[in-house]
Amino acid sequence: MIPPNSYLYEMIRSELSWVVGDDHVQTGDSDKLGHSIDYYWVPEVWHDRGQKLPPPDFVVYPASAREVSEILKIANTHNIPVVPWGGGSGSQGGALPIYGGIVMDMKRMNKVLNIDPISMTATAETGINTQHLEWAIEKAGYSTMHFPASIACATLGGFIANRGTGVLSTKYGKIEDMVMTLEVVTPAGEIINTLPVPRHASGPDLTQLFLGSEGTLGVVTKATIKIHPIPESRKFHAFLFKTMHDAMGAGAKIMTSRLRPCVIRLYDELETARLIKRVLGIDKQGAYLVFGFDGPAKNVDLELEQACAICREKEHEDLGTEMGQAWWDHRYKFFYPPYMFHLPQAFGTLDTVATFANIEKVYWAMKNTIRENFPQAAFIGHFSHWYEWGCMLYARFIIEEPPKDPREAVALYNKIWDMAIRAAIKEGGVINEHHGVGLKLGRIMKELYGPAFKVLEDIKKVLDPNNIMNPGKMGFRAKGI
Amino acid sequence: MHIDKHQDVIAACRFCFMCRHLDPIGNVTFQEADTPRGRALILDKVRMDNENLKNNDFIATVYRSALSGANRYHCVSHYDEVGLVLAARKDIVEAGLVPEKVKALAEKLSGATFTVKGKGDVLYYGEHAKLYSGCKTLSGGDPGKALETLGFAGESQKVFDKFKKAVAASRCKTLIVAEPSAYDFLKDKLDGIKVVHCSECLLSAKLKAGRARKAFYLESDFLKNYDGNLASPRQLLAQCGYKLVPFGTNSEESYSVGEGAVVFDELNPELCEKLCRRVCELADNLKNDLFITPSRYVKATLTKYNPQIRIVTLEEAVAQRKDQ
Numbered sequence: 001m002i003p004p005n006s007y008l009y010e011m012i013r014s015e016l017s018w019v020v021g022d023d024h025v026q027t028g029d030s031d032k033l034g035h036s037i038d039y040y041w042v043p044e045v046w047h048d049r050g051q052k053l054p055p056p057d058f059v060v061y062p063a064s065a066r067e068v069s070e071i072l073k074i075a076n077t078h079n080i081p082v083v084p085w086g087g088g089s090g091s092q093g094g095a096l097p098i099y100g101g102i103v104m105d106m107k108r109m110n111k112v113l114n115i116d117p118i119s120m121t122a123t124a125e126t127g128i129n130t131q132h133l134e135w136a137i138e139k140a141g142y143s144t145m146h147f148p149a150s151i152a153c154a155t156l157g158g159f160i161a162n163r164g165t166g167v168l169s170t171k172y173g174k175i176e177d178m179v180m181t182l183e184v185v186t187p188a189g190e191i192i193n194t195l196p197v198p199r200h201a202s203g204p205d206l207t208q209l210f211l212g213s214e215g216t217l218g219v220v221t222k223a224t225i226k227i228h229p230i231p232e233s234r235k236f237h238a239f240l241f242k243t244m245h246d247a248m249g250a251g252a253k254i255m256t257s258r259l260r261p262c263v264i265r266l267y268d269e270l271e272t273a274r275l276i277k278r279v280l281g282i283d284k285q286g287a288y289l290v291f292g293f294d295g296p297a298k299n300v301d302l303e304l305e306q307a308c309a310i311c312r313e314k315e316h317e318d319l320g321t322e323m324g325q326a327w328w329d330h331r332y333k334f335f336y337p338p339y340m341f342h343l344p345q346a347f348g349t350l351d352t353v354a355t356f357a358n359i360e361k362v363y364w365a366m367k368n369t370i371r372e373n374f375p376q377a378a379f380i381g382h383f384s385h386w387y388e389w390g391c392m393l394y395a396r397f398i399i400e401e402p403p404k405d406p407r408e409a410v411a412l413y414n415k416i417w418d419m420a421i422r423a424a425i426k427e428g429g430v431i432n433e434h435h436g437v438g439l440k441l442g443r444i445m446k447e448l449y450g451p452a453f454k455v456l457e458d459i460k461k462v463l464d465p466n467n468i469m470n471p472g473k474m475g476f477r478a479k480g481i
Numbered sequence: 482m483h484i485d486k487h488q489d490v491i492a493a494c495r496f497c498f499m500c501r502h503l504d505p506i507g508n509v510t511f512q513e514a515d516t517p518r519g520r521a522l523i524l525d526k527v528r529m530d531n532e533n534l535k536n537n538d539f540i541a542t543v544y545r546s547a548l549s550g551a552n553r554y555h556c557v558s559h560y561d562e563v564g565l566v567l568a569a570r571k572d573i574v575e576a577g578l579v580p581e582k583v584k585a586l587a588e589k590l591s592g593a594t595f596t597v598k599g600k601g602d603v604l605y606y607g608e609h610a611k612l613y614s615g616c617k618t619l620s621g622g623d624p625g626k627a628l629e630t631l632g633f634a635g636e637s638q639k640v641f642d643k644f645k646k647a648v649a650a651s652r653c654k655t656l657i658v659a660e661p662s663a664y665d666f667l668k669d670k671l672d673g674i675k676v677v678h679c680s681e682c683l684l685s686a687k688l689k690a691g692r693a694r695k696a697f698y699l700e701s702d703f704l705k706n707y708d709g710n711l712a713s714p715r716q717l718l719a720q721c722g723y724k725l726v727p728f729g730t731n732s733e734e735s736y737s738v739g740e741g742a743v744v745f746d747e748l749n750p751e752l753c754e755k756l757c758r759r760v761c762e763l764a765d766n767l768k769n770d771l772f773i774t775p776s777r778y779v780k781a782t783l784t785k786y787n788p789q790i791r792i793v794t795l796e797e798a799v800a801q802r803k804d805q
């Protein structure tokens with residue numbers, strides 16, 4: 001951190017102001033506080049318990065790739081960290097300025113630049129709020145089909161940086177399936193474009209290198225994404241199964257029979273009893289499974305019927321379309337206070353992904369780890385994003401009364417994460433499916449990748465020799481090392 | 482402190498991002514501080530240590546809020562973040578920490594006086610008395626709402642007392658109010674007096690429809706987000722033959738350029754200009770389209786920063802139809 005009253009501080013501030021204008025370099029306490037806390041539980045509890053959070057030295061709001069480039073050059077000259085910030089809704093501490101320096105808030109770069117109705121693509125600056133993007137695309141008669149619960153909080157760039165996903169990913173893909181091409185400003189300040197199409201045989205795919213790079217390899221400034229027609233029909237259906245295992249069998253069969261649901265979501269018995277009851281008012285025992293199809297009406301009816309037939313092969317209670325639709329209508333309600341978990345509770349989303357052969361093993365490995373080692377924690381989970389080969393587990397641990405002392409609370413929290421994620425990896429899971437790695441899970445990256453992590457480290461070193469871009473995140477070097 | 486009564490809001494909003502896309506100020510400054518989460522975080526700091534109220538940057542943030550009800554309306558549990566900010570403003574005033582420009586504005590607003598003219602059983606408070614035959618008219622400044630939004634509760638009450646006296650002197654039992662901010666302020670405040678919004682009154686007059694005409698209706702923050710999404714303005718305009726087209730890309734954002742803060746343009750002109758610019762950027766065809774707003778504040782402000790905009794108030798829109 002640079003002492004605020006020093007002439008070096010003023011020098012850097014002046015240089016930044018020359019690039020973006022005085023109004024767009026913030027050094028006031030209000031904005032610094034807002035940028036010291038993202039959606040990671042640790043800074044929340046740190047704030048709640050009156051602890052001092054590491055603030056950025058400067059919050060800078062660029063308006064173009066050129067301005068981003070100039071800011072990165074200044075940061076290289078003074079060797080200070082730059083942390084891109086989108087909506088701050090990331091849950092892994094990825095956007096936190098842990099070493100001070102510059103927080104580069106991308107939200108001023110919020111324009112939709114082009115909608116191409118022939119290729120069905122749209123190009124936008126990456127600081128755009130994803131709800132604003134969706135509204136603009138809808139006004140033109142299309143949809144991004146990217147409906148994450150944080151659609152109203154996050155930016156396009158944040159999703160790209162974290163490989164985020166939306167509710168309809170099972171049909172329309174995660175963000176990495178939606179992106180056509182990117183404009184990126186490298187840590188050295190060079191403005192580059194990846195190839196214009198996502199399918200080619202012209203060398204390895206640079207677009208995919210930057211997707212999920214969490215601001216460590218550069219700043220993504222522009223993206224072209226696919227857009228879709230508004231479907232003629234979208235319908236949902238819900239079933240209740242006696243056990244999660246039965247429900248998993250049905251969900252997996254829907255996918256492996258190559259039906260194309262836009263969504264499948266399966267809640268384990270405890271989450272059905274807790275959250276489905278609380279949010280949707282469905283008070284049943286068992287595992288709640290909901291799925292939906294969209295597209296031409298005839299296809300939807302046909303596929304929905306086939307999926308229902310698969311579910312009826314097992315012992316079930318048919319909850320009908322209404323209780324499926326209710327889930328869709330209230331899909332974001334789970335995330336609003338007071339429905340969302342909140343302090344003083346300690347909670348974390350242990351999300352991971354594995355093949356159908358492994359996913360239940362991963363679930364039980366995590367659950368047993370929590371149960372056996374942290375009896376004070378509850379474990380609930382649902383399976384949200386489904387692929388032809390497996391699905392994503394959105395598990396959560398919740399502690400009603402974590403230790404009062406913030407250090408003890410954070411130590412406990414870190415231990416739970418360590419043990420649960422390691423248990424998942426052992427059974428074929430990975431660190432994360434769509435929230436990223438960030439500060440929270442960086443330490444486990446080397447274990448996950450093995451010797452392959454050196455390839456990532458070498459790429460980072462070449463692109464960012466001064467280690468200015470989001471140091472200490474994603475398992476990469478800390479600043480000064 | 483007044484903010485202590487809003488601890489539930491602080492607890493809910495301080496780590497919540499779910500309505501940030503609707504904060505009019507956040508959408509033009511892009512600052513984290515200018516969202517319900519950002520403001521709740523700083524007021525949480527104040528709650529933890531009251532000395533933090535003296536932080537000038539915190540005070541400036543609190544006075545930058547446009548007090549839009551869009552966020553509260555959107556919120557699943559309708560947490561009253563506007564109420565929290567208003568409480569903080571009261572705390573700032575009571576602690577003697579109010580910025581000079583706010584103080585000067587409050588002094589000016591405190592000087593409001595009210596006069597009643599004309600004959601009739603019904604009292605009309607607005608600028609288009611001609612639309613209402615047989616009404617007395619009440620004129621003067623803001624009835625106390627503006628001072629209330631600035632955090633000057635005592636001064637607001639004094640102005641309101643003057644207003645109440647004028648209403649009592651008129652002996653009317655019905656008060657028609659044109660400006661949405663005043664309607665919001667007065668609707669439950671005058672014992673024994675029926676307070677109606679001008680659109681409700683004009684709607685019951687069953688005016689004849691003119692030639693069909695397309696217009697973009699800019700919802701009032703007060704009528705939509707504070708007062709239960711009053712339907713009468715839209716019904717009235719439809720009755721008069723206007724084909725209303727929703728403005729912008731969505732029905733949730735407030736496009737009323739700081740109306741919720743009543744004197745926002747006087748307080749934060751640079752921000753107000755940005756809000757106006759955003760509205761104009763979202764327009765399909767600024768020069769040719771017709772805009773209708775229930776608020777004189779919105780009309781005056783949008784016209785000030787975009788002289789080419791064609792915008793009329795709800796009452797003017799009705800008057801134009803009547804003249805046909």
Ligand SMILES: Cc1cc2nc3c(=O)[nH]c(=O)nc-3n(C[C@H](O)[C@H](O)[C@H](O)COP(=O)(O)OP(=O)(O)OC[C@H]3O[C@@H](n4cnc5c(N)ncnc54)[C@H](O)[C@@H]3O)c2cc1C
Pocket residue numbers: 038039083084085086087088089090091093094095106126127147148149150153154155156157158159160161162163164165166167214215216218219220221335434435436438470473498
């Ligand atoms: C209520 C709630 C619900 C959520 N639901 C979902 C969900 O359904 N699906 C999902 O995927 N996630 C969800 N999330 C998590 C979060 O929204 C995502 O991780 C999202 O991708 C973060 O985007 P952001 O713009 O807020 O990024 P930030 O949190 O600001 O940043 C995240 C990371 O991206 C980097 N970054 C940001 N912008 C850029 C850029 N332009 N270039 C390079 N790097 C950049 C930052 O440095 C940081 O490392 C949820 C979060 C909340 C609060």
Ligand code: SF4
Pocket residue numbers: 336337493494495497498499500501517518552553555556557558559560561562
């Ligand atoms: S008003 Fe509601 S949605 Fe908005 S920040 Fe507060 S709790 Fe969240």
